[in-house]
Amino acid sequence: MPRELRRFVTAPGPRGEQLARDGEDVTILPQYERHPRELGASIAAAVRLVRRDRPQIVVSTGAGSAALYCAVARAAGAKLVFGETMARVTGPSASGRVTARLAHANLVQWPEMGSVYPRARVCRPLLLEDVGAPLAGDAAGTLVVVGTHTAPFDRLVSIAAAAARAGVLPAPIVAQVGPSRVPFPEAETHEFLAPEAMAAAIARSQVIVSHGGAGSLSAALRTGHRPIVLGRTRRHGEHFDDHQEQLMGKLAESGLVVALDDRLGPEHVEAALAPLPRPEASPLPSMHDALASALDELGLARL
Structure with a gap:
């Protein structure tokens, strides 16, 4: 048009x-x-x-x-x-x-x-278009993304901060933490990132730890990442409902994301760095x- x-x-x-x-x-x-x-x-x-x-x-x-x-x-x-x-x-x-x-x-x-x-x-699904591009050869460090929802996502920030302190996440670490006030001194933190800055951070990062928002996951998959994902939930007051957990589960079944529960360990990072599978052809x-x-x-x- x-x-x-x-x-x-x-x-x-x-x-x-x-x-x-x-x-x-x-x-x-x-x-x-x-x-x-x-x-x-x-x-x-x-x-x-x-x-x-x-x-x-x-x-x-x-x-x-x-x-x-x-x-x-x-x-x-x-x-x-x-x-x-x-x-x-x-x-x-x-x-x-x-x-x-x-x-x-x-x-x-x-x-x-x-x-x-x-x-x-x-x-x-639009989210699966162009999945499977190889990760950039010079990718390094970690990006943590909680999205633009107005509710804080303290669970994800706390889990990522604990993993950083344990030396699990590769440095340097950049974290978009929204309104969260959880201490994260190991990371360069931002409340929000402009779209251009977010796209650049995704492209240059080796590991992505993300909320279950479709936009963030789609951007990660298009650049060859298998993101480590924790979905926002209603029971924790993080969203209106549990659709992020549903999407995370769907993508985990296809090997496109690494699902988190209450901790982030070396096995999650190892899985995130494995090559992405190509989605099956769809009629x-x-x-x-x-x-x-x-x-x-x-x-x-x-x-």
């Missing part, structure tokens, strides 16, 4: 900032983290934006503020294509339960999700092809 005909609507954060730097037309909606006082502002902003732009087609993962925008745009007559995030393996996202019902077409990225959204087209369509097909069926492929 030509750049002049598209707009990105998203919540505040580094992804929207990167899109704007890339020259895209980006509108930031008020942050909506499921708190009632944020609901009115997000709905009002979505209504203003839809009235201004009159979108014909909305393609979205439907998360947070975007879910509200999707509902308003659908009510105004827009065609809606919903793509469930690749982080969802066995159950729907909270926003997906609503957005999928409103959508004219639904796309999912794991076979198990075909029974969750019966009308959905099952696609190859399923890519997300790109499935989206193009959905748009064509809706009469919107030439927009």
Whole structure:
């Protein structure tokens, strides 16, 4: 779709900032983290934006503020294509339960999700595209990543810090720790890293210790890493639900990640440094092809 005909609507954060730097037309909606006082502002902003732009087609993962925008745009007559995030393996996202019902077409990225959204087209996971590139020959040190979720991930920071003190993780160590206040003197710590800095840190690191976020895992796999992963959980107050554990388990079954529990030992680092397996060939369509097909069926492929 030509750049002049598209707009990105998203919540505040580094992804929207990167899109704007890339020259895209980006509108930031008020942050909506499921708190009632944020609901009115997000709905009002979505209504203003839809009235201004009159979108014909909305393609979205439907998360947070975007879910509200999707509902308003659908009510105004827009065609809606919903793509469930690749982080969802066995159950729907909270926003997906609503957005999928409103959508004219639904796309999912794991076979198990075909029974969750019966009308959905099952696609190859974006996360597995381009997996298997060799690790850079000059890669060195360790990168620890907790992601951009607003809740601290003290469990992962504590486990990584203990492994660093025991000499398990190769130095130098760079750690993106979010709002955590767990001491980690062995590492160069950052609350957050800009997308360019994160991409560079991933590419140059030998070992990656990560939360179970799909974006972080995808970036690691594309650069030849087998990340050591601890998923955020609801029971520890680290996320809304346990989808990161589900994704971690799915990828561990295929040998693409090293799953952690409560400690990080030399055996985890050894496993992380073994070459990645190539994903098995899949007869399923890519997300790109499935989206193009959905748009064509809706009469919107030439927009």
